[in-house]
Amino acid sequence: MALIAFDTLGCVQRLTEAGMDEKIATAQAQVMAETFIHNAEQLVTRDYLDERLRFEFSDFELRLERRWQPRFAQLEQSQRLHSVLLAIIAASTIIPFLQTIVVQMGS
Numbered sequence: 170m171a172l173i174a175f176d177t178l179g180c181v182q183r184l185t186e187a188g189m190d191e192k193i194a195t196a197q198a199q200v201m202a203e204t205f206i207h208n209a210e211q212l213v214t215r216d217y218l219d220e221r222l223r224f225e226f227s228d229f230e231l232r233l234e235r236r237w238q239p240r241f242a243q244l245e246q247s248q249r250l251h252s253v254l255l256a257i258i259a260a261s262t263i264i265p266f267l268q269t270i271v272v273q274m275g276s
Contacts, residue, residue, distance in 0.1 A: 175201065175202045175205045175206075177195075177198040177199060177201075177202050178198075180194070180197075180198040180201065180202075181194045181195050181198045184197060184198070
């Protein structure tokens with residue numbers, strides 16, 4: 170619940186200084202304080218929003234993870250395959266080059 174400070178004494182003083190009868194000013198200040206307290210229970214606080222957004226975000230994150238996990242697994246498998254193919258290409262390029270150098274050094 171949000172806390173709202175409402176200075177009833179200050180309100181009464183201001184209203185009486187403006188020319189209002191003290192009884193009426195006191196009653197009006199009490200009614201205003203009650204109204205603020207009643208409405209304060211309906212206020213959305215930053216803490217409430219932070220907690221709600223944290224919950225919504227984690228729920229959204231879980232749904233995304235469930236949806237994309239199979240695709241991520243496919244991408245990882247594909248990446249491993251590409252790494253093996255690149256290693257084979259590199260070896261097939263470097264080995265003949267090294268053989269050429271060894272032959273030239275031997276001559």
